[in-house]
Amino acid sequence: MDIETDHVSKNFIEREIDKDLENGTYQNIITRFPPEPNGYLHIGHAKSILLNHGFSKKYHGTFHLRFDDTNPQKEKIEFVQSMLEDVNWLCGEKIENVFYASDYFEQMYELAVKLIEKGKAYVCDLTADQIREYRGTLTEPGKNSPYRERSIKENLDLFRRMKEGEFPDGAKSLRAKIDMSAGNINMRDPIIYRIARMTHHNTGDRWCIYPMYDFAHPLEDAIEGISHSLCTMEFEDHRPLYEWFVNECGFETKPRQIEFAKLYLTNVITGKRYIRKLVEDGIVDGWDDPRLVSVAALRRRGFTPGSIRKFIELTGISKANSSVDYAMLEYCIREDLKMTCPRMAAVLDPVKLVITNYDENKTEYLEVANNQENEEMGSRKVPFSRELYIEREDFKAEPPKKYFRLYPGNEVRLMNAYFVTCTDYKTDAEGNVTEVYCTYDPETKSGTGFTGRKVKGTIHWTEAKTAVRAEVRLYENIVDTESEEFKKQGIYNEDGSVNLNENSLIIRKDCCLEPALAKAKPGDKFQFLRSGFFCADSKDSTKEHLVFNRVVSLKSSYRPGV
Ligand code: ATP
Ligand code: MG
Numbered sequence: 001m002d003i004e005t006d007h008v009s010k011n012f013i014e015r016e017i018d019k020d021l022e023n024g025t026y027q028n029i030i031t032r033f034p035p036e037p038n039g040y041l042h043i044g045h046a047k048s049i050l051l052n053h054g055f056s057k058k059y060h061g062t063f064h065l066r067f068d069d070t071n072p073q074k075e076k077i078e079f080v081q082s083m084l085e086d087v088n089w090l091c092g093e094k095i096e097n098v099f100y101a102s103d104y105f106e107q108m109y110e111l112a113v114k115l116i117e118k119g120k121a122y123v124c125d126l127t128a129d130q131i132r133e134y135r136g137t138l139t140e141p142g143k144n145s146p147y148r149e150r151s152i153k154e155n156l157d158l159f160r161r162m163k164e165g166e167f168p169d170g171a172k173s174l175r176a177k178i179d180m181s182a183g184n185i186n187m188r189d190p191i192i193y194r195i196a197r198m199t200h201h202n203t204g205d206r207w208c209i210y211p212m213y214d215f216a217h218p219l220e221d222a223i224e225g226i227s228h229s230l231c232t233m234e235f236e237d238h239r240p241l242y243e244w245f246v247n248e249c250g251f252e253t254k255p256r257q258i259e260f261a262k263l264y265l266t267n268v269i270t271g272k273r274y275i276r277k278l279v280e281d282g283i284v285d286g287w288d289d290p291r292l293v294s295v296a297a298l299r300r301r302g303f304t305p306g307s308i309r310k311f312i313e314l315t316g317i318s319k320a321n322s323s324v325d326y327a328m329l330e331y332c333i334r335e336d337l338k339m340t341c342p343r344m345a346a347v348l349d350p351v352k353l354v355i356t357n358y359d360e361n362k363t364e365y366l367e368v369a370n371n372q373e374n375e376e377m378g379s380r381k382v383p384f385s386r387e388l389y390i391e392r393e394d395f396k397a398e399p400p401k402k403y404f405r406l407y408p409g410n411e412v413r414l415m416n417a418y419f420v421t422c423t424d425y426k427t428d429a430e431g432n433v434t435e436v437y438c439t440y441d442p443e444t445k446s447g448t449g450f451t452g453r454k455v456k457g458t459i460h461w462t463e464a465k466t467a468v469r470a471e472v473r474l475y476e477n478i479v480d481t482e483s484e485e486f487k488k489q490g491i492y493n494e495d496g497s498v499n500l501n502e503n504s505l506i507i508r509k510d511c512c513l514e515p516a517l518a519k520a521k522p523g524d525k526f527q528f529l530r531s532g533f534f535c536a537d538s539k540d541s542t543k544e545h546l547v548f549n550r551v552v553s554l555k556s557s558y559r560p561g562v
Contacts, residue, residue, distance in 0.1 A: 011317040013051075013258055017059065017228060020256065026227040029061030033087065034068045034101075034220065037079035037201075039272040040287040040294040041086045043308070043329075047263040050312045052230055053091045063091075064224055066099040070216045072200040080201070082287075086295035090305050101220050102202040108211050108219055109163065111249045112174060112192055116155045120248050121192060122148055123158040124175045131173070134180070135188050141181035142188045148177065162195055165208045169195050176215070178244065186241045190214055218242040222251040229255045232262045233319065263315060264323040267477035267501075268293045274491055283498055284478075288539070290549050291478040291504050301475070302525050302535025302551035307333040326477060330552045337525060337533045337551070342370040342377060345415070345460045346528035346548075347512045348472055350389035352464065353406075355420060357439045358386040363463070367447070368416045371527075380516055384417050387464035389512040394459040395436045397425060404457035406436060412457035415529065419444035419455055460529040467512035470546035472534070474506040513546070520546060530554070 020026050031052040035045060056063035065087050069075050088094050115121035124147045126134065136142035150158075159174055161167065174193040182188055192215040197208045211219075218241075221229045235242075236259045246254050269275060270293060278284045278292075287294050290301035298308065311332040315324050365381040390406070399407040406412055411421040420438035428434050444450045480486055480501045493499050517526065522538040532553040541547040 012319070013055070013228075013230065013260065013317060014058075016256075016258060017055065020227070021059070025256075026253075028225075028227060029055060029059035030064065030225055030227045031056045031061065031230065032064035032066050032221065032224065032226050034066045034217070035083055036068045036071065036074075037076065037083060038071070038074040039079060039275075040296055041083055042270045042295065043265060043268070043293040043298065044263045044270055046090055046295055046308055047312050047315070048230070048232070049087055049090055050309055051260075051317065055228070055230075061227070062097060063095065064097045064099055064226070065095045066101060066220060066224065068213075068217065068220065069100055069102045069200070069202060070211055070213065072198040072210070073196075075201055077201045082296060086299075089299060090295060090308060092305055099220075099224060100202055101216055102200060104216075104220060104223055105203060105207055105211070107223060108216060109209075111219060112211070112215075113156065113159065114250070115176065115192070115248060116152060116159060116174075118248065119152060120177050121155070121174055122150050122177055123155050123162065124148070124173050124189075125171070126173075128170060131191070135185060136180070138185065142185075144180050145175070145189065148189070159193075162193065162209050163207070165197075167195055169197055169208075171195060174209075176241075176244070176248075178241075184237060184240055186214070186238050187244070190241060214238055214241050215245055218245045218255070219249060221255040222246050222249070222253070225253055226255040227253075229257045231257060231259055233259045233321065234262075235259055259319065260317050261319055261321045263312075264321065265293060265326055265329065266323050267326050267479055267481050269478055269491065278498065281498070283500070285539075290473070290537075291475055300535075300538050301549050302337075302533065303329075303333050304336050307336040310336065333552050334533065334554070337527065339371065339374045341525050341527045341533060342380075342516075343372070343527040343529055344517055345382070345462050345514045346470075346472070346517065346526075346531065346534070347389045347391055347460070347462050347467075348474075348508045348528075348531060349392040350462075350467075350510065350512045351392045351395060351433055351436060353388045353390045353395075353420075353436045353438060353461065355386050355388070355438050355440045356423065360386055362386070363465075366416055382416065382514055382516070383463040383466050385463050385465065388414070388461040389464055389467055390436070390459055390461045392433070394457075395422070395425065395433060397427075397433065404455075405459055406438070406457070410457070411455050412459055413444075413446075413455050414440075415458050415460045416446050417461070418442065418446070462512045462514045464512075466515040468515055468518045468546065470511045470513050470517070470548060472508045472511045472548045472550070473537070474508065474550045476501055476503045478504045511548075517546070518543075520548070525551070527554075 033049045033052045053063045124145045126145055134143045173191045175189045175191050178187045180188045191212050193209045195209050199205055239257050242257050288296035288300045311329050363383050363385040366384050367379050368382045369379045370377040395406040406422045408422050411419055418440040420440045422438050424437040425433055426435040489499055520536040522536050522541050525535045528534050533551040534548040535551050537547040537549050
């Protein structure tokens with residue numbers, strides 16, 4: 001089964017597309033994802049990308065990636081590049097049909113002229129404030145602009161002169177001539193073009209007038225022959241205007257707009273405004289900080305395109321807004337990685353364990369399966385000797401009730417090795433444990449079929465001499481939207497500080513990893529026994545200084561359908 005074409009069961013959009021194909025309204029399905037290059041793509045955009053791309057595959061149609069670059073003020077080539085990378089990565093292929101709205105500026109201008117010639121657009125001298133005032137409210141109709149009845153000839157002349165830079169920014173605008181008393185405020189003579197001297201990343205200073213989104217967007221779709229223009233619910237009220245522009249501009253094939261609800265996720269921050277501030281204040285390490293849910297951040301943290309696709313599939317498509325639990329995303333990445341990642345030992349908070357009856361000069365190599373659930377992944381040799389590291393929390397001088405790990409007198413299994421019994425331990429002046437002493441029983445070697453006795457605890461370890469040092473970064477959600485604090489204050493506290501989850505990033509500097517992990521390259525993923533799935537950081541990890549991000553812990557509170 002191809003996940004790309006089958007990842008969405010029949011939803012309301014597919015049913016509409018099926019109808020449109022059956023009754024011959026469209027012969028070919030052409031979808032698009034139209035981001036404005038003014039930031040990084042996030043998990044919500046991923047939904048739109050995968051839906052549109054998925055439909056194009058399912059219906060053997062075409063998918064366009066179109067940069068909606070009609071507002072140069074906030075747009076940057078850096079964002080275009082990151083979006084290209086993210087979309088290709090998510091879709092699992094290099095998108096061939098990449099377009100730029102700015103390539104249509106000439107055509108859009110010509111279509112605006114056509115509207116003027118038809119008496120459907122006029123140049124207006126009202127200021128932005130006045131236009132707002134004249135627009136009326138939901139309960140009151142608007143008033144006609146005093147410039148509404150200019151002659152076609154005068155409008156053509158003024159519009160040309162707007163383009164030629166004869167008027168200052170904001171002095172005039174071109175407006176559609178529709179109906180100032182329309183119930184739908186979007187239809188009350190919306191602005192089509194504004195004067196604004198801005199350098200565009202593609203067209204430079206060629207234009208000093210720029211088309212407004214509501215005019216530009218339907219034309220972009222129509223020019224490209226898009227069949228289904230999928231967008232989020234907030235554009236529902238704009239649909240009549242979308243259709244008006246397509247019709248009045250005389251397009252033969254008319255794209256059909258269909259709206260669906262945005263994807264919202266709990267305990268994350270997606271608003272560009274907030275993320276920009278976190279980046280500027282140095283609270284996060286750029287737009288791809290692994291605590292964020294930009295596509296770049298998810299990739300850096302260790303999410304796979306497959307896990308994101310699975311997640312989007314589970315969230316479904318609807319018209320009602322709702323918020324999806326972050327745990328569902330975690331479930332998807334766990335499912336994706338559990339069979340494919342090698343399982344290795346990493347001690348994140350090491351304390352030394354000495355096996356006093358093990359030969360000082362001996363090292364043995366134990367054969368260990370790379371993934372017990374996936375035999376195809378083979379096995380490796382892991383060194384074992386007298387001195388090892390174990391997790392600090394796996395030893396307690398005074399064990400609480402139901403503690404089955406190491407404490408004086410207790411026997412546990414060292415994973416893939418031997419049973420050891422704790423005989424003693426050493427502490428420093430402050431009472432911190434510095435070394436734990438054990439004896440081992442050579443009869444209990446793993447894989448030899450020993451059945452003599454059972455132990456309740458199994459702990460992992462790494463051999464001390466060969467252990468590789470690494471930095472490990474443990475993440476939690478960046479905010480806790482369920483906390484009282486957050487409910488009261490939101491993201492910002494009264495003093496302007498950010499209301500972050502204090503444990504969103506915990507850095508462990510001196511972790512001890514088994515030697516095979518020395519070869520980890522940026523982006524490589526592993527299961528660290530008992531602690532979760534980890535990914536070598538693509539920004540900071542080097543051969544000399546390994547850095548791993550925890551993608552997700554092993555345990556889950558989420559089960560689909562429960
Ligand atoms: P944001 O303000 O969150 O960055 P945006 O709507 O300003 O998002 P655009 O570049 O305008 O970003 O959006 C590109 C496409 O992505 C649009 O079709 C939009 O409807 C869709 N989109 C944006 N956010 C979401 C979301 N949370 N869920 C699904 N689709 C989304
Ligand atoms: Mg937007």
